[in-house]
Amino acid sequence: MLRLHADCDRDRQTYFILLYIINYIIFLFLLNILFVNLIDFRMAQTMIFAIEEINTNESLLPNVSIGYRIYDTCGSRLTTGPFKIPVVRIKDSRSLTSDTTLIMYCLFVLCFLLQISPSATCECLSNKKDYPSFFRTIASDYHQSRALAHIVKHFGWFWVGAVNSDNDYGNNGMAIFLKTAQEEGICVEYSVKFHRTEPEKLQKVVETIKKGTAKVIVAFLSQVEMGNLFDQLSDKNIKNFQMIGVEAWITSESLMIPNSFHVLGGSLGFAVRKIDIEGFADYVTKEFWHTAFPCLQREGNSSQYGLNCSRYQDLLGLKNYNDDVTEQRYSNNVYKAVYAVAYSLHSLLQCTKKGGCEKSLTILPQQVKSVVEALKKINSTIKTGDHVWFDSSGAVVAQYEVVNWQQDLNGSIHFKPVGYYDASLPPDQRFVLNTENIIWAGGQLEPRSVCSESCPPGTRKAAQKGRPVCCYDCIPCAEGEISNETGNLQCPGEYWSNAEKDKCVLKAIEFLSFTENMGIVLVFFSLFGVGITALVAILFYSKKDTPIVKANNSELSFLLLFSLTLCFLCSLTFIGRPTEWSCMLRHTAFGITFVLCISCVLVKTIVVLMAFKATLPVSNVMKWFGPAQQRLSVLAFTLIQVLICVLWLTISPPFSYKNMKYYHEKIILECSLGSIIGFSAVLGYIGLLAVLCFILAFLARTLPDNFNEAKFITFSMLIFCAVWITFIPAYVSSPGKFTVAVEIFAILASSFGLLFCIFGPKCYIILFKPEQNTKQHVMGKNPSKSF
Incomplete structure (x- = not known):
């Protein structure tokens, strides 16, 4: 959370602004916490890194410093912590999903809270009438859901199954996918859903998948529900289904367990773009550990060292772990969120490069509308090359990587980029795939998932009563019609179908001749x-x-x-x-x-x-x-x-x-x-x-x-x-x-x-x-x- 507070410091005569980030990560600096969520830990580091960059930037918020406090996501801490009413909150939906954002929004509106989320993707949050003070540095699921339909159509999978989380995130995303799929001529054999608290529904979902004939499953699930589904599929040895996933689980490391590849191997899906933040890797491996854990500076005997560092033993195991730094796909969204706040404050405080900021201004919590308007107007470029700006729905342009679950020779799983989707490009250039680099489910050839096979030349489709349009029988073409690789065609005026009904030939011309x-x-x-x-x-x-x-x-x-x-x-x-x-x-x-x-x-x-x-x-x-x-x-x-x-x-x-x-x-x-x-x-x-x-x-x-x-x-x-x-x-x-x-x-x-x-x-x-x-x-x- 960000509390905008202006105090006059007699020594420095500068403004100090505290940026409170709560519900952002499950990372505790308190001695009574027994574990650390590595993803949230990296996000906290990204936030701190961005804040320190801004504080050393003479052209952005000159003479103004940004501070922070980090809290856990425990519900009681939200209401009893040692902080004052917040104005801005940057939240991570990998710890707190879109559903949590919807629930908390009501509380934050009462507290004059403005939210900037790096990962809450529910399309429902695009409704500015209901969520006027909500922003996000990630695209809404509207684009991802439509992109899912496009990738399914690209591979000719016109007969698919669909599974989604039974919550606002899954229901909204799946509704958009189903609508787009219908527009693109894709048939959905079944569309089922379950919630993490409903094991009975999960069992029915698994049985539906097992009995279905579709070989491709679109899984619009959160990370937790996907883990539950994987457990059931693995227990019942249900495999060789081509999974199409969303950003919530497609790059989840929690699913990368030894036996997951036989069920999820070859999965395709859309992931948040992975962007390297210059200088961040060095920052997290050096300065953070030496400043956050003074016990690492050995002064005295080993017993004294053990006494000083014993309370940090759960964290010290991570000291030399930096292989995952470049794998954090949401870090750039956090980075942009911090900069978005900085740019909006730069505008509100009427800062200039040479003259500093207006010292007489005080931004109160009740002035959240001013911050909202400032955020709507920002349009800047940060050092990663990304533009910091928000569209009319308070989101950024949709940009995804298409990733594929692959396995190395040593058995380790990695997510290989095989394409991208960029909504900022012209429609015919938005979606690019490199199919040669894709590993398919079960290590087989590209799967086919159709209700009925394509009709051979000379025949046409006849709908099966009571079944979707993708299910049909093949019957001979009518007179004057043909079917070939290009589809069913009505022969033009002077042409007629041949005997095989696969080619249009010139019609016979009849007149009374001398030879007959x-x-x-x-x-x-x-x-x-x-x-x-x-x-x-x-x-x-x-x-x-x-x-x-x-x-x-x-x-x-x-x-x-x-x-x-x-x-x-x-x-x-x-x-x-x-x-x-x-x-x-x-x-x-x-x-x-x-x-x-x-x-x-x-x-x-x-x-x-x-x-x-x-x-x-x-x-x-x-x-x-x-x-x-x-x-x-x-x-x-x-x-x-x-x-x-x-x-x-x-x-x-x-x-x-x-x-x-x-x-x-x-x-x-x-x-x-x-x-x-x-x-x-x-x-x-x-x-x-x-x-x-x-x-x-x-x-x-x-x-x-x-x-x-x-x-x-x-x-x-x-x-x-x-x-x-x-x-x-x-x-x-x-x-x-x-x-x-x-x-x-x-x-x-x-x-x-x-x-x-x-x-x-x-x-x-x-x-x-x-x-x-x-x-x-x-x-x-x-x-x-x-x-």
Whole structure:
């Protein structure tokens, strides 16, 4: 404890400030104490060393001296010792844990106490609302708990057990670890806790560890609880578990007993950084012993020496022991704590390097808030290279060594640094491990601790009902998914999973090609239609002077045969890989050739009707619809379709399109229509001409003619309309290349229907009934032999 007290010394005219450190170490200078805690003893030496350094430092607290008194941690001494109300207390949680700090804080607040702890790490103490006057020169467990999760994830241990002390220190630390572990995808098989006073719970914890399948255990325990757990594990010969520890026990020398390595060997954990304080080793081995124990200066006989030193015999055994000086990891925290007090007093007393300190100021216990504010503002560097400053929670930046329990050839245990964690560095540089230097539990290879092994390529994880996400079954990947070393992936748009489900390959591209069976059949029928049409044309040309050819308007007949040839040929444009040009050609060629064909049939129908009317008396209609008008009519009807196609191609033409919606495993390469309105206008115009032709032919079917061509045109138009009416639903419902096949079938079917219905009867007469190919028969003057 520190009592700030200003007295005027008549000789020196300086201020003397007493720094009381109680509950700091279990070290007694009283004659009735029978043992010494070596760790606390070294910490007391560190405190004294720092105080003497400050007192000889002319730039820090000039003309002001700092003193100290050391008391034991006995509860009665806290209230009855020969000291006045304290203001600052520096406490060691290796003797008094975070729980003790929480308990004592209530008492110290009543006494206007400000605490600076070098080792109390509980995150609960970061709450400045509840603990406004608490500071520490060690980081809170918030950082250590998160670092524990990171080290577990680093080694791929996604299935761990967790044990913690059942107190504020263990519960708070474990809660932070469990939360971080969940965020990092780590599953905790069990999380159990016990208190040093509950042996029944400890037995249950040991049984849980024994029955568990996790090979890694995160032990957020104090030194005492870890010792209790070790005793039980050792008694039951439970070993080969990879222990992950915290600073409270990972470097504890009390656990370094001969048989501890078979249980705790290979343990990994975070320890307070070990920093060498310059000059401290020499100080503790020379000056302290000669000043603290005057009996060592032998003056007189040996009996007198024994009389003088007998009361110090428990301490004298430590005189030449200095091997542990550099092993004290909390010494630097004590060193920083003393300097933090000195710097805050330097500020409060308004000290300057040359002018000294303000002598008229008196710091009373009630002015603890002033000391708190001064501590918040300090930011200095001590000779160890560390910065003395506190963050908003009253703690310092988190800096840990990662240590590994290893054993020398002679069997001695030591804690080897294998990495570090520094929260002051960027996130990707904070955690560094040298795995090559790590000795694992049981002297084996790096342990694996997973609930389920990684799924082989081609399979994916399926959660097991009622179990954590780290426990799963491996089932084959779904279609379009793969799994490999990088994890589960959904194949991107144009890719699909291979048969083994471990690689994405390009999807198969489907279109109606010339080489497949369906394409070959359609090409055959298309060329067959062209051949038949050519034969009909040759036959008509060879019989062009016969009455039946002349009577049926040979010019329109040849034009119709030409348009039918184009219709058969345009179906070929629908076969093959769709491209931008082929898509525009196929639809426009189809629309124009069919309009040309229907226009010829329509004009032929009109000619039939007009020819019948021309046979009536005083009828002169045929002179107004002669060959020239017929050709112009066909041209006019066709030009309208040409104009529609030009507008379609100009505004929004058809284009090649990869359809990946209909099938997931393959791509349909098809022609998108571009403008639906344009395509509808093309089909609508063809349908309009066909319906008009059908109506006119239907009206002329009963004309009193021996060879009534209108009847055959009616049948052809009936077939044509039926084909294209059934085409629409078939076209919409057919998938992939079958859509194109349906369209080609409709073109061929309607073309064959027109060819056979219109030209079939004529060819039959020419070839098989030549006797009917006479003018009398055509004019209906031989009704007994009418067709």
